[in-house]
Each structure stands twice: as C-alpha cells, then as structure tokens.
Amino acid sequence: MARLRVFVNERPVDVARGATVRDAVAALDHGLADLLATAAAYVTDGVGRQVDARDPVGEAGGVFRVVVTARRAPAISKEALRRWPKAELHVHLDGSLRPATMLELAREQHVRLPADTPEGLTLALSVQGVHSLEEYLTKYQLTLAVMQTAAALERIAYEFVVDLAAEQVRYVEVRYSPLLHRPALTLTQAIEAPLRGIERAVRETGTRVGLIVCGIRTLPPAMSLELAQVAVGYRSAGVVGFDLAGAEHGHPAEDHRAAFALAVQHGLACTCHAGEGDGPASIHQALQSCGAQRIGHGTRLGEDPALLEYVVAQRIPRVSSSPSTPTGAWWTASPSPTNIISRTRRSGSARTSWFAWC
Numbered sequence: 001m002a003r004l005r006v007f008v009n010e011r012p013v014d015v016a017r018g019a020t021v022r023d024a025v026a027a028l029d030h031g032l033a034d035l036l037a038t039a040a041a042y043v044t045d046g047v048g049r050q051v052d053a054r055d056p057v058g059e060a061g062g063v064f065r066v067v068v069t070a071r072r073a074p075a076i077s078k079e080a081l082r083r084w085p086k087a088e089l090h091v092h093l094d095g096s097l098r099p100a101t102m103l104e105l106a107r108e109q110h111v112r113l114p115a116d117t118p119e120g121l122t123l124a125l126s127v128q129g130v131h132s133l134e135e136y137l138t139k140y141q142l143t144l145a146v147m148q149t150a151a152a153l154e155r156i157a158y159e160f161v162v163d164l165a166a167e168q169v170r171y172v173e174v175r176y177s178p179l180l181h182r183p184a185l186t187l188t189q190a191i192e193a194p195l196r197g198i199e200r201a202v203r204e205t206g207t208r209v210g211l212i213v214c215g216i217r218t219l220p221p222a223m224s225l226e227l228a229q230v231a232v233g234y235r236s237a238g239v240v241g242f243d244l245a246g247a248e249h250g251h252p253a254e255d256h257r258a259a260f261a262l263a264v265q266h267g268l269a270c271t272c273h274a275g276e277g278d279g280p281a282s283i284h285q286a287l288q289s290c291g292a293q294r295i296g297h298g299t300r301l302g303e304d305p306a307l308l309e310y311v312v313a314q315r316i317p318r319v320s321s322s323p324s325t326p327t328g329a330w331w332t333a334s335p336s337p338t339n340i341i342s343r344t345r346r347s348g349s350a351r352t353s354w355f356a357w358c
C-alpha cells in the first residue's frame with residue numbers, strides 16, 4: 001500500500017494511509033509524540049493553525065509542526081534540547097564570539113584584553129553578579145574592541161552561524177549595531193562584512209539567517225536615521241530588521257522614531273529593546289511611537305495590566321536573551337495568551353531565545 005509523505009518540523013516522514021498526525025510525529029520522534037499525549041505540546045499545520053493530533057493525515061500528506069508549550073512542558077533534557085531543531089530570534093553578534101577567536105584577533109590587532117586564555121576570558125566576560133543593564137553593556141566594550149575590522153566582523157559572523165548550526169539552530173536572526181564599528185569602518189563596510197561571513201556559513205550549513213541592525217539609544221537619533229537609510233539598501237541582501245538597543249533609562253525610543261518610520265516604509269521589520277532598563281511606559285512608546293512589532297525583553301510588562309492585555313491581544317512577541325541560564329525562555333510558533341504570560345514570568349533569566357519547532 002502506498003505511503004503518505006508528511007513533513008514534521010521540516011523533516012520528511014512516511015506514514016501508512018489512515019495514520020494520525022500523532023503517528024506522523026511519532027515517526028519522527030517518540031519523545032515528542034509522548035509530549036502530545038500529556039498536552040505539553042500541540043501540533044499546528046503549515047500556517048500555524050492548531051490541528052488535532054488524533055486526526056488522520058490527509059490523502060495529500062501534509063506539513064505539521066509540533067510546538068512545546070512553555071507552561072506545561074516537563075523538564076527537557078539537554079540532549080533533547082541539542083537534538084531538536086530550533087530558531088534563535090534574539091542574539092547579539094557582539095555577544096557571541098568564540099573566546100579563542102577573540103584572543104587571536106586581539107593578538108593580531110594588538111588589543112589588550114583582561115585575560116590571555118579562553119577560560120580566563122570567559123570568566124572576564126561573565127555577567128554573573130551583574131545587576132543592571134548598564135553594567136551588563138560594559139562587557140560589550142571588550143568584544144567590540146576586536147571587531148573593528150571588516151575581516152574580524154566577517155569571521156565572527158561566519159563562526160557564529162556555524163556554531164549555531166551545530167546546535168541544530170535552523171533559523172537565526174542576529175543583531176548588532178554597525179554604528180559601533182565607526183570610525184574604523186563605514187556603515188556600508190560594517191554591514192557588508194558580516195553579510196559575507198553569513199553568506200558563506202549559510203552555504204555550508206543550510207541554516208537560514210536574517211541580520212537585524214540596531215540603532216543605539218544613547219547615540220544621536222540622526223545616527224539611527226542614517227543607519228536605517230543605509231540598512232534598507234541591504235533588504236534583499238539579508239538585512240531583515242531594525243532594532244533599538246543600549247541603555248534605556250533616560251533615552252526614550254520615540255527620539256528615534258524617524259529611523260523606525262523609514263525602516264518600515266522600506267519593508268524592514270521593526271523590533272525594540274524596551275521594558276528592561278525602564279518601565280512599561282517605555283514598552284508603550286516602542287509599540288505606539290515606533291511601531292515595533294516585537295519587543296526585546298519587556299521584562300516589566302506585567303507592571304501594567306492594560307498594556308499586558310494589549311500585548312497578548314495583539315499577539316506581540318516578547319523575545320528575550322540574557323546570559324544567566326540557557327533554558328529559561330521558550331517561544332512558541334503561535335503565541336497564545338498563556339505563553340505570553342509564562343514568558344513574562346520566566347524569560348528574564350534566559351541566555352537565549354530558542355524557539356522550538358518541535
């Protein structure tokens with residue numbers, strides 16, 4: 001009897017006619033199928049609509065994704081985390097250097113670092129015990145010190161994608177600010193260099209990558225606008241979004257609204273770091289004045305119930321990254337109100353925003 005070809009989490013599996021969606025998931029991964037039985041996971045079709053796992057697979061096959069929910073998922077082993085395909089939606093290129101590469105670049109460029117071994121450098125870059133966003137951001141001065149050449153930027157971007165691909169990350173949006181590579185590089189050079197590294201890594205690994213450029217809150221808004229103007233020219237070359245980062249308190253996002261408006265006009269997606277170093281009014285501003293479609297962190301969203309309700313109703317993703325633990329944040333393909341609330345509680349301590357398709 002002919003079998004049906006089904007794609008589960010982008011992997012092809014063949015099942016017998018009459019098999020259920022759950023059977024198709026089990027053909028890919030029994031562990032995932034078991035999660036379906038405990039309601040810790042659910043299945044969507046190719047466009048994100050939830051489907052009943054007990055339904056039969058259609059005669060024409062199908063495309064399904066298994067979403068592990070944040071609230072009900074049992075403890076997930078590190079091995080399973082490594083194995084499952086993931087998407088990374090909030091990660092900073094200048095926070096993602098291999099320590100050995102950093103040391104090599106420092107030697108080449110005659111840059112002094114606080115340590116001369118990978119272990120020592122890892123310790124020097126650790127943010128354990130750091131209590132404020134401002135203090136956290138000082139660590140980036142060390143990484144940025146060795147990222148002021150086109151060759152270094154290209155290499156770092158390449159290695160970053162290769163490393164993530166090895167962790168089964170299939171889609172990544174990586175961000176950084178080209179403004180922080182001036183005056184050594186022009187904005188054009190600072191955008192083209194990582195794009196070259198990314199292109200090579202994409203060819204080798206198959207992981208898909210989007211680049212997000214960040215304006216910086218503490219720099220003049222005219223610079224954000226200039227960055228947006230240059231970045232939109234690379235929309236078809238891999239730049240997918242515009243973001244605003246940097247010290248938040250006392251540096252309102254709405255000062256940079258012209259840059260956001262220009263980015264939107266030219267079809268770039270917009271996200272904004274908000275509600276971490278400042279309160280919910282800052283999130284409100286990012287959404288209403290700047291048109292952000294996604295919020296970075298937003299850890300203080302829960303302080304304003306009306307705003308929280310709005311974010312839930314509008315299904316605005318709030319994507320976090322922070323350095324302390326690797327497993328705190330889970331992002332689902334189709335955010336539901338409960339997911340958003342659970343993220344409010346959990347994601348502040350997450351190193352990464354892995355978004356599990358499985």
Ligand SMILES: [Zn+2]
Pocket residue numbers: 090091092245273296321
């Ligand atoms: Zn961030």
